[in-house]
Amino acid sequence: MATTVERAAGTPAMTDASQRSIIQSVRASVRPAIVLTLALTVILGIAYPTAITGLAQVFFPSQANGSLVYHNGQPVASALIGQYWTQPQYFHGRPSATVNLAGTPAPYNAANSGGSNLGPTNAALQAEVQANIDIVRQQNPDVPDTTPIPIDLVTSSASGLDPDISVAGAYYQIPRIAKVRGMSQDAVRKIVDAHIDGRFLGLFGEPRINVLDLNLALDQAQGK
Amino acid sequence: MTFTFNGLAQIAVYFLLIVLLAKPVGLYLVAVFERKNTWFEPVLHPIERGLYWVSGVKEDEQQDWKAYTVAMLIFTVAGLLLLYAIERLQGALPLNPTHRTGVDPALAWNTAVSFSTNTNWQNYGGETTMSYLTQMLGLAFHNFTSAAVGLALAVAVIRGFVRRSGKALGNFWVDLTRGILYLLLPICIVYALFLVWQGVPQTFNGSAVVTSLEGFRQTIALGPVASQEAIKMLGTNGGGFFNANSAHPFENPSPFSNLIEMLSIFTLGAGLLYFFGKVAGNVKLGWALFGAVGFLFLVGAVICFGAEQNGNPLLATVHATNDAVVHVDQTYHEFALAQPGGNMEGKEMRFGIGSSTLFTTVTTDASCGAINSWLDSYTPIGGMIPMLNIALGEIVFGGVGSGHYGLLMFVVLAVFIAGLMVGRTPEYLGKKIEQREVQMAAIALLILPLSILGFSAFAIVYPHGVSQITNPGPHGLSEILYAYTSQTGNNGSAFAGLATNTPFYNWTGAFAMLIGRFGFVIPVMALAGVLAGKRVAPAGPGTLPTTGTLFAALVVGVIVIVGALTFFPAYALGPIVEHLLMINGKSF
Numbered sequence: 001m002a003t004t005v006e007r008a009a010g011t012p013a014m015t016d017a018s019q020r021s022i023i024q025s026v027r028a029s030v031r032p033a034i035v036l037t038l039a040l041t042v043i044l045g046i047a048y049p050t051a052i053t054g055l056a057q058v059f060f061p062s063q064a065n066g067s068l069v070y071h072n073g074q075p076v077a078s079a080l081i082g083q084y085w086t087q088p089q090y091f092h093g094r095p096s097a098t099v100n101l102a103g104t105p106a107p108y109n110a111a112n113s114g115g116s117n118l119g120p121t122n123a124a125l126q127a128e129v130q131a132n133i134d135i136v137r138q139q140n141p142d143v144p145d146t147t148p149i150p151i152d153l154v155t156s157s158a159s160g161l162d163p164d165i166s167v168a169g170a171y172y173q174i175p176r177i178a179k180v181r182g183m184s185q186d187a188v189r190k191i192v193d194a195h196i197d198g199r200f201l202g203l204f205g206e207p208r209i210n211v212l213d214l215n216l217a218l219d220q221a222q223g224k
Numbered sequence: 225m226t227f228t229f230n231g232l233a234q235i236a237v238y239f240l241l242i243v244l245l246a247k248p249v250g251l252y253l254v255a256v257f258e259r260k261n262t263w264f265e266p267v268l269h270p271i272e273r274g275l276y277w278v279s280g281v282k283e284d285e286q287q288d289w290k291a292y293t294v295a296m297l298i299f300t301v302a303g304l305l306l307l308y309a310i311e312r313l314q315g316a317l318p319l320n321p322t323h324r325t326g327v328d329p330a331l332a333w334n335t336a337v338s339f340s341t342n343t344n345w346q347n348y349g350g351e352t353t354m355s356y357l358t359q360m361l362g363l364a365f366h367n368f369t370s371a372a373v374g375l376a377l378a379v380a381v382i383r384g385f386v387r388r389s390g391k392a393l394g395n396f397w398v399d400l401t402r403g404i405l406y407l408l409l410p411i412c413i414v415y416a417l418f419l420v421w422q423g424v425p426q427t428f429n430g431s432a433v434v435t436s437l438e439g440f441r442q443t444i445a446l447g448p449v450a451s452q453e454a455i456k457m458l459g460t461n462g463g464g465f466f467n468a469n470s471a472h473p474f475e476n477p478s479p480f481s482n483l484i485e486m487l488s489i490f491t492l493g494a495g496l497l498y499f500f501g502k503v504a505g506n507v508k509l510g511w512a513l514f515g516a517v518g519f520l521f522l523v524g525a526v527i528c529f530g531a532e533q534n535g536n537p538l539l540a541t542v543h544a545t546n547d548a549v550v551h552v553d554q555t556y557h558e559f560a561l562a563q564p565g566g567n568m569e570g571k572e573m574r575f576g577i578g579s580s581t582l583f584t585t586v587t588t589d590a591s592c593g594a595i596n597s598w599l600d601s602y603t604p605i606g607g608m609i610p611m612l613n614i615a616l617g618e619i620v621f622g623g624v625g626s627g628h629y630g631l632l633m634f635v636v637l638a639v640f641i642a643g644l645m646v647g648r649t650p651e652y653l654g655k656k657i658e659q660r661e662v663q664m665a666a667i668a669l670l671i672l673p674l675s676i677l678g679f680s681a682f683a684i685v686y687p688h689g690v691s692q693i694t695n696p697g698p699h700g701l702s703e704i705l706y707a708y709t710s711q712t713g714n715n716g717s718a719f720a721g722l723a724t725n726t727p728f729y730n731w732t733g734a735f736a737m738l739i740g741r742f743g744f745v746i747p748v749m750a751l752a753g754v755l756a757g758k759r760v761a762p763a764g765p766g767t768l769p770t771t772g773t774l775f776a777a778l779v780v781g782v783i784v785i786v787g788a789l790t791f792f793p794a795y796a797l798g799p800i801v802e803h804l805l806m807i808n809g810k811s812f
Binding site for chain 1: 301404
């Protein structure tokens with residue numbers, strides 16, 4: 001057991017566990033280990049997340065529930081989660097490598113995030129990029145062959161839910177959007193330029209465009 | 225290598241912020257662990273006293289290295305067994321609205337070890353495997369406690385180095401409780417609310433279902449994400465709520481949240497270095513080590529950024545199937561037609577190359593292991609940097625503790641080697657570094673490569689080990705090396721292509737994590753026990769100065785030499801040869 005060591009007058013008596021054998025230390029640790037494990041489970045596993053949930057629901061209810069965007073009263077998206085765009089009048093997002101629970105491709109599956117995990121020297125990566133190039137070319141026939149395709153339009157994002165494209169990636173799609181919507185390229189370009197999100201403090205992250213924001217703005221500009 | 229002004233400026237400004245944070249955080253750590261009054265005293269002191277009372281802890285009792293280590297082990301075992309039991313029994317327990325069945329033994333064991341050793345390696349998808357009860361009670365609890373245990377151990381080792389009398393290293397239960405109550409919990413409350421403000425969900429409701437403008441139905445997974453995200457980063461745990469971890473827009477919505485997440489990985493480690501100098505009586509001791517690891521951080525961050533910004537040369541030659549003129553553009557554009565360029569496979573647009581590679585360097589310099597881009601898709605050199613960072617012991621700012629005492633082992637070795645070179649008895653902080661100290665430091669530093677290289681060698685000659693590789697060629701070796709490096713180093717990040725949810729990888733990985741945590745810390749604590757109470761000799765003219773640039777350079781030299789000698793042969797067969805093949809146009 002612990003021995004009590006007399007300290008200089010005025011300071012509290014301190015017990016010293018230094019003289020214990022290993023076995024005694026094990027025995028002395030059992031109660032604190034079990035009780036603290038249970039007590040901390042209550043504080044950290046129940047009280048903490050519950051308190052944060054309460055505060056978040058009071059102060060930031062929109063964000064706490066997924067930043068949902070409503071159109072004509074119906075939830076159409078989360079402002080932060082990318083979606084699968086296929087129709088020609090809308091700007092398209094980046095390729096998504098997400099799958100469903102059976103493992104088959106399901107782009108922008110927001111219940112099962114993930115990337116391709118293809119390595120840099122894996123021939124499958126080159127095949128995937130080539131397939132994506134073909135898709136982009138087919139969708140944007142009015143762009144000259146000599147205009148290179150921005151890399152973000154043909155590579156899979158990390159989450160498979162990337163809501164953004166690069167400014168170059170948006171400009172690449174302007175001729176198609178203008179033609180399908182019967183707008184001038186300048187008019188589309190103005191809307192694109194108005195939706196560029198800059199870097200944080202002009203330094204961190206990248207300039208980018210939220211595809212949903214842009215598409216909603218296009219619809220709005222045409223009174224849809 | 226390709227560099228941009230913006231990418232380099234991000235690294236520089238981030239580093240400056242860490243320099244500025246080190247002192248205030250370090251001073252607060254002194255208050256927490258030297259039991260001085262903090263701002264939270266009126267609210268938290270009664271809770272602290274209450275916890276000691278119910279658990280029978282005598283807060284003034286001091287423990288020597290053995291008693292301290294035993295207490296730590298018993299506490300870890302209790303939490304480990306509790307988590308294992310919850311996982312196995314979750315099907316019969318409450319709070320299971322998604323009807324998850326019990327986790328199979330190998331995966332349950334791997335996960336229990338993973339979370340109790342601060343590794344947070346995940347061989348499962350959270351939303352498809354774990355019940356709400358398991359996530360909340362089991363995993364979140366360990367996010368706090370495994371971090372607090374790491375901090376307590378680092379503080380105990382520091383006490384061994386600096387205390388001039390007695391064998392006492394402090395009281396494990398007090399250090400653990402104070403670390404959680406006064407440090408981790410208050411910061412996490414503010415941090416979690418910041419994350420919600422930025423867009424991280426925090427709800428107990430189920431998924432949201434939306435119908436897009438084009439008519440696609442999308443089910444969007446939600447949950448109490450922010451509360452877990454905060455401690456995941458601050459505690460350098462790294463276990464994500466979602467499979468995509470900090471690349472998921474709901475875990476890391478913006479460049480601002482990304483910056484704060486990166487800062488929270490390094491803050492406590494940088495503060496610990498200041499804490500070390502402060503309690504040792506000379507803050508320059510801490511700044512010398514800060515300079516050494518700061519240098520290693522900068523070199524790693526710049527190389528990783530340069531490699532990724534350069535892009536993948538194999539993609540430069542890819543063209544449209546029917547039109548050889550159509551190519552991709554991997555160059556960076558700043559102003560008109562802005563785009564990040566570079567190797568964007570597995571990276572998010574809002575982070576581009578700069579904020580992705582900086583995050584990757586930071587998360588592996590410390591023992592975090594959260595990711596905001598997929599490392600398996602990095603270029604060979606870009607992916608080698610995080611692997612090497614972990615292999616060196618995650619000593620760069622050290623995360624919550626484990627890396628910090630790893631750095632002190634390199635310091636012992638550096639002092640010893642310098643002593644041999646000048647022919648004097650090596651000493652540090654006035655204490656002689658003798659046979660026993662060097663033995664313990666050597667055991668600690670050798671056990672990590674033994675586990676990493678040993679398990680990797682076994683996996684690549686074992687047919688099942690190789691069969692789980694998904695990227696062929698030398699990249700496959702990198703995947704296996706990374707798996708055991710990350711688990712031994714208690715990091716938790718992955719070359720995630722390797723399919724590791726098999727009995728073989730679950731069991732060997734769990735062993736690697738246990739060796740990396742306890743095989744490492746027990747000799748370190750023994751060393752601290754030997755150093756504690758050693759007589760302090762006054763510094764003379766022949767004493768090696770352990771502050772300043774020369775000493776920092778010496779520490780860097782020892783780290784680089786030990787690391788290079790140990791891992792170069794393996795890396796030559798993995799990332800290095802893959803790089804050479806890649807730049808010569810070879811794919812697999």
